[in-house]
Amino acid sequence: MSHTEAVDSKEAWGGGTSPFGVGYGKLMMWFFLMSDALSFTGFLAAYGFFRHNYSAIWPTAENVFTHFPGIESINELFGIHIDHHQPLLYVAMMTFILIMSSVTMVLAVEAGQRMDKKAVIKWMFWTIIGGLIFVGSQAWEWMHFIHGTELGAFELGIGVVDVNGVIEQTQGIIGRWADDTKQVLMLPWKDAAGEYITLSGQALAEAMANGQAIHGANLTHNEYGHPLFADFFFFITGFHGTHVFSGVVLNFIIFVNVIMGTYEKRGHYEMVEKVGLYWHFVDLVWVFVFTFFYLI
Amino acid sequence: MEHSDQPYKYAQHHSEAEGKKTRRMIWNMFWVLLAITSVEVGLGLVWKGWGIDFHYVKMTFIVLTLVKAYFIVAYYMHLKHEKPFLENIIIVPYMLLALYLIYMVITEGTFTHYIEKLF
Numbered sequence A: 001m002s003h004t005e006a007v008d009s010k011e012a013w014g015g016g017t018s019p020f021g022v023g024y025g026k027l028m029m030w031f032f033l034m035s036d037a038l039s040f041t042g043f044l045a046a047y048g049f050f051r052h053n054y055s056a057i058w059p060t061a062e063n064v065f066t067h068f069p070g071i072e073s074i075n076e077l078f079g080i081h082i083d084h085h086q087p088l089l090y091v092a093m094m095t096f097i098l099i100m101s102s103v104t105m106v107l108a109v110e111a112g113q114r115m116d117k118k119a120v121i122k123w124m125f126w127t128i129i130g131g132l133i134f135v136g137s138q139a140w141e142w143m144h145f146i147h148g149t150e151l152g153a154f155e156l157g158i159g160v161v162d163v164n165g166v167i168e169q170t171q172g173i174i175g176r177w178a179d180d181t182k183q184v185l186m187l188p189w190k191d192a193a194g195e196y197i198t199l200s201g202q203a204l205a206e207a208m209a210n211g212q213a214i215h216g217a218n219l220t221h222n223e224y225g226h227p228l229f230a231d232f233f234f235f236i237t238g239f240h241g242t243h244v245f246s247g248v249v250l251n252f253i254i255f256v257n258v259i260m261g262t263y264e265k266r267g268h269y270e271m272v273e274k275v276g277l278y279w280h281f282v283d284l285v286w287v288f289v290f291t292f293f294y295l296i
Numbered sequence B: 001m002e003h004s005d006q007p008y009k010y011a012q013h014h015s016e017a018e019g020k021k022t023r024r025m026i027w028n029m030f031w032v033l034l035a036i037t038s039v040e041v042g043l044g045l046v047w048k049g050w051g052i053d054f055h056y057v058k059m060t061f062i063v064l065t066l067v068k069a070y071f072i073v074a075y076y077m078h079l080k081h082e083k084p085f086l087e088n089i090i091i092v093p094y095m096l097l098a099l100y101l102i103y104m105v106i107t108e109g110t111f112t113h114y115i116e117k118l119f
Helices: A024-053 A089-113 A117-147 A201-209 A227-260 A262-266 A270-295 B016-050 B054-076 B084-118
Strands: A153-155 A160-163 A166-169 A174-177 A184-190 A196-200 A212-214
Touching (some): A024 A227, A024 A270, A089 A270, A089 B016, A117 A270, A160 A184, A160 A196, A184 A201, A196 A201, A227 A262, A227 A270, A270 B016, B016 B054
Antiparallel strands (some): A174 A184
């Protein structure tokens, strides 16, 4: 600088008090969460765009995620018939676990503000357990989605089909079997009466000559419907699952520090508040994923 | 800050009595979140059987989700009790960009739909 101005020391900000009223680490955590929220908003917006774009042939989550652990081999319990087709139940349980771990986390933060080391340890422990159960549940759901059903589905090859007078291309379109005999293939379009358009007999034999049977889902084929559904499922729940996993790791590091008395010596438990913010954010994202992926 | 000789002034502390109040708030909020989630799951299971139009179901889901998100951010993440300056610097940029994204999705979605119907 070529010149310097005299600064009135009474008016200049001395760098003492933060205008935000929070510490540096917490403020940066908030900024990070805001940018991360925008990433998730972008993913969900892209999902919404394609879901709307392919609304006629999009598989709904309630027809895809219908498993519940432990009931596959049970047909009757205490005289009550057990239905193996349970839409929403499993993901509702996962949501409950994540909300519960959010509660234990905020209780740990509250205990930290009272300098109650024992309570902080207790609540952080339950938060970590909840996070691990959630990650495990997600792995279980991925496994089911990737393996698919025994019956499978059929991916059509090049061809056309008449849908209420509109000619639709069939390449890459997934047809579901009407029953175990594999004699009738249901296409994702509905006719004027609201019934699925089906292929059978000669038309089915012709279609089967240039298509392929599909079991489960990966990034290019999806038994349940449009492959973009699988891509978004893997990407969005995978990105969220990575956040949950890193949240568990961060929580564990802070948990060890709490046990060693690091924050007792420091005189405050603000570090627990910071990882708490991150953990609540993970819960917050799941609230939106649950609605836009599983409910709508 | 933490490494200076002065005590760290931004850490929040509260007494046993205040803690009791905070814990009551936390558990109340837990019941609210659980109730909203139960309503969402229940509605997701029964709406077809009850013959409700999916458009209304969808709007109900979105409103309930926003309510849930508000409670988590305002109370669990404590944003409601931070300084207004901090509140605004987080909420305003997020809302601007999120609303822009939603606007883009709706206009582009309509356009794509229109183009596909054209050919």
